[in-house]
Amino acid sequence: MTRTMKAVRIHTYGGNDVVRYEEVPVPVPAADEVLVRMHAASVNPVDWKTRSGGGQADKIGERFPIVLGWDVSGTVEELGPGVVDPDDDGWAVGDEVFGLLRFPQPGQTYADYVAAPAHELAPKPSRLSHVEAAAMPLAVLTAWQALFETGALEAGHTALVHAAAGGVGHLAVQLARWKGAGVVGTASGDNAEFLRSLGAAPVDYTRERFEDVVSEVDLALVAVNGDVTDRSLGV
Ligand SMILES: NC(=O)c1ccc[n+]([C@@H]2O[C@H](COP(=O)([O-])OP(=O)(O)OC[C@H]3O[C@@H](n4cnc5c(N)ncnc54)[C@H](OP(=O)(O)O)[C@@H]3O)[C@@H](O)[C@H]2O)c1
Structure with a gap:
């Protein structure tokens, strides 16, 4: 059975009313990606500008539905093919990570889980909370x-x-x-x-x-x- 999660998506650019809170499949990490369980994301001006059709919308185009959000802080839940162990600068299940994903293409972080390019993540400093790390x-x-x-x-x-x-x-x-x-x-x-x-x-x-x-x-x-x-x- 397909695992599902909640995600914040848009199906068109526009005002606040185009934002939808939807049930969608949990992404499957591709090669060199890890599945991150989200603890926090952030809202930067570019997020609402893009939602409204400005910001990075011209680079993204009309590939709807789009999961908004670029900043992430969370926990590695699953490793995709080719993601090596931590001794080789890779990630292990349970690692706490943060990062900025795929910018200017959709980062897809307004969701319970995100499939993240492994090289776009960094170890979350232990002195920062997930909320603080996602704001960075x-x-x-x-x-x-x-x-x-x-x-x-x-x-x-x-x-x-x-x-x-x-x-x-x-x-x-x-x-x-x-x-x-x-x-x-x-x-x-x-x-x-x-x-x-x-x-x-x-x-x-x-x-x-x-x-x-x-x-x-x-x-x-x-x-x-x-x-x-x-x-x-x-x-
Ligand atoms: N956040 C990002 O990652 C990011 C990335 C690239 C570009 N930007 C751009 O940078 C701008 C600011 O983003 P932000 O995230 O820093 O916004 P923000 O957290 O909302 O901060 C905006 C600040 O602007 C100050 N302000 C308003 N009018 C001012 C003026 N005339 N002179 C001096 N300060 C003034 C306000 O200061 P007071 O509260 O003290 O009045 C407020 O703290 C936006 O245009 C955004 O698109 C942001």
């Missing part, structure tokens, strides 16, 4: 790429991180501080103490224009819409 992959990868691969941030630089209390921003602040850079972060006043606790000097974007109080920065990370990018070029 896409957001921290975005922050890492922006700061270090695109921005070439180095120790001694100063970074201006916009939306510094947000999902990408608060991780960018911590990565920049880890690198040895100084950080100025924009956030609303309620988040000022949070930014200080991460090592950033806060600027309340609701009360002042950052360009009036910030200068001589080496890099600006702009995870907000509007004219903030253009205004940042001046500082």
Whole structure:
């Protein structure tokens, strides 16, 4: 008998009303995949943008039904063909793992189980809960790429991180501080103490224009819409 599970799927792009909670077959892991029992997934802006037909929808196309979700944290339940034992950098049943799956193709993590490419998983750090681990992959990868691969941030630089209390921003602040850079972060006043606790000097974007109080920065990370990018070029 086919094993079934619950999954969050869409059969067309659109508003919240296109999201369906459905009974579907448990995926069978293919070669070099493992079946992961989900403990937590996350909702990043790209998830709802894609559901609505923006985001990565143009790369995915009309291959409905689509199981949404890219970030995963869970437990390895079954090994597909060719997945070797842990001594060879493989996985064993029971391992706790997290990762970002198949981006920009559907990650299919809004489900009880996901068949995950074995090389796209990493061991979940034991000090992180599954919820914390599932919140990390896409957001921290975005922050890492922006700061270090695109921005070439180095120790001694100063970074201006916009939306510094947000999902990408608060991780960018911590990565920049880890690198040895100084950080100025924009956030609303309620988040000022949070930014200080991460090592950033806060600027309340609701009360002042950052360009009036910030200068001589080496890099600006702009995870907000509007004219903030253009205004940042001046500082
Ligand atoms: N999450 C990801 O993995 C990811 C990946 C790639 C791209 N992005 C893009 O990055 C953007 C942010 O994503 P997110 O996940 O970090 O969102 P989020 O967690 O919802 O954070 C958004 C933050 O924006 C801040 N904000 C709003 N207007 C602002 C302004 N004028 N100046 C400074 N801060 C402002 C808010 O700060 P306060 O609460 O302090 O007011 C809020 O904390 C989105 O456009 C998203 O599409 C996200």
